[in-house]
Structures are given as C-alpha cells and as structure tokens.
Amino acid sequence: MTPRLPRRRAACLLATALPSLAACNGPQSTFNSAGAEAGSVLTLFWVMLAGAALIWLIVVGISVYVTKVRPGAHSDRTGVHLIVWGGCVFPVVVLGVLLYVGLTMMPGLRGAADGAKIAVSGERFWWRVNYGVEGTPGVAKSLPGGGVESANELYLPVGKRTEILLGSPDVIHSFWVPAIAGKTDAIPGRVNRLVLAPTRLGVFNGVCAEFCGDAHAQMGFRVVVVSEADYAARIAAEAEPAAVIDHPGRALFMGNGCNACHAVRGTEAAGRVGPDLTHLGSRKTLGAGLLPVTAENISRFIRETDHTKPGVEMPAFHTLSEADAAAIAAWLGALT
Ligand code: CUA
Secondary structure, three states: OOOHHHHHHHHHHHHHHHHHHHHOOOOOOOOOOOEHHHHHHHHHHHHHHHHHHHHHHHHHHHHHHHHHHOOOOOOHHHHHHHHHHHHHHHHHHHHHHHHHHHHHHHHHHOOOOOOOEEEEEEEOOEEEEEEOOOOOOOOHHHOOOOOEEEEOEEEEEOOOOEEEEEEEOOOOEEEEOOOOOOOEEEOEOOOEEEEEOEOOOEEEEEEEOOOOOOOHHHOOEEEEEEOHHHHHHHHHHHHOOOOOOOOHHHHHHHHOOHHHOOEOEOEOOEOOOOOOOOOHHHOOEEOOOOEEOOHHHHHHHHHOHHHHOOOOOOOOOOOOOHHHHHHHHHHHHOOO
C-alpha cells in the first residue's frame, strides 16, 4: 500500500466530518448551548469525552506495549495486577467520580423557578401553549382558564427560570429544546415540571423526542428567547384578540367548519381541538415547526394536509376550491 492512500482516506474522512461538525452549531444543537441546564450537560459531555480519550490512549498504549514493545509472555503477577487495578479499581473510581459530578449538578438544575409558569400540552401532533396558568395541564382540553393560549411557539424571558408544566391528553410525548435543557416527557394523567433557564437571546428549535404516532417527526416548535420587557410585551400582545380584518376568508373559515376545531379570539371561532390561530400571522412556523407562515403554505396545508403532514388529525379539505382555500389562507395569514 502506498502512503498516499491513507492520506487520501484521511482527507475524505475530514471532508465528511467537517460539514457534520458545522451542523453541530445550529438552533437545535446541544453544542450551541443557550441554557443553564444545557450548559451543565455540555460541560459533563466534555469531561466525559476527555476522560474517554485518556482511557482510550492508556488502553491503546498497553496494547502497543504488549504486542510491539514487549511481545513476550508476562508473569502471572503482572496479569493479576492488570485485572485488579485496571479491571476493577480503575472503573470503580472513574464511574464513582462521574456519578459524583452528575449528582452534584442536579440540585442546581432542579432549583425553583423565579419566572412565569407556562403550561405546554403535547397534542397529536403539535404543542398547545398556555401562558400564565396557575393550574395544571393534566388533560389538555380542560386546561385551566386565565392563561393566554398559543401553539407551537414558546416565548421565554432571558435570565429567568421559567417553569414549564407538561401534560398530554392521550399519548406520551417528550418535550426537548436541545440548546436550552434536557428532555422531559409529557405524560397523560400527570404533570411533569421542567425549568427552562435561557442564558442568551435567540430562536431555538424544539422537538418531540418520544415516538408518538405517524407525525411524530413533524412535531416541532420554536423557542424565542427575548428580554424581560419584550417578553411582557409579547404576552400582552398574545392576550389581545385577533386584529380581525374584513375579508371574505373569514366567512369561508366559519362556513367550512374550521371554527369547530380552531379558535380565533375576537371572532365566533372558539374550537379547542386544534391550535389556536388568533395570531397565526405573527408565528414563525406553520404545522408545528414544519413550514414558514406564508399564504401559499397555509392554503396548501388546508387542502393537502394529508400530504403536507401525513398522520395529522386535521382532515384534508380536498373539496375546497383553490380560490376559497387561498382566501381563508390570506385571512389567517393576516392575523398578527
Ligand atoms: Cu409527539 Cu413524538
């Protein structure tokens, strides 16, 4: 084998690895840490990686020593020492230290919240968000009143510890914003608590991390971290009814029964089965993190729901004419 081949292989490996490394820095990456808990987890990861690299070097060193440097037979005493120290004592010490480091991190991460309380319910296949609730989201369709309802987007104030109350009406989901904190399950019949403590501003991606059905992989959301003042302004804006404009799409929305499942506060639409659409036009995504909110995408989502997001609960309105769907989409898109 010429010495060129391994060099070429190394270059190929590097070329493959570099884009993967670049992908580590996106809005959905644990390496792009933007939260107290994610930061601790990342530190633990680097400690474990450094430890694993060191142990790997030691093991490879011993292998090279016994095969290349001193390939002959070794005494029984050396063998026993290797097993006792390398096989028993060393792993116990390493795992003990790791356990200690992990346990000492936990009290800080599980500390009390000092910010708002937000109920988040995992639905099939989207996220119901309710700001400012005092109760629990045990059964999503009976979320306590008083909060401000939204969907698939979560605003958080930077530097505050916000408590998320997680529930689900039917199947288990897992709420995960990799850049901010570890994942926590949303389980029917109980309320799990998670504290999110974002450390810097930005928009981060969240996902459902537990297989929950056909559209599991399309059950995303956005977390928007803003200043405390912007957070208060945002919640005040969310609490307002829709800026309803006079548009033929409104009558079509009601006439085709969309209001049976969706609420648009400020109109007669008060359905609670699907996402609240009061401020759909101001959201970053449509279909739970799936598409940008544009009139074209809304129209397509209404008529081809089964193609755009297979497995979703909403029926596809194939029977709706393109013009009618476009009118509804234009109205919904204008709800900021
Ligand atoms: Cu919800 Cu997976």
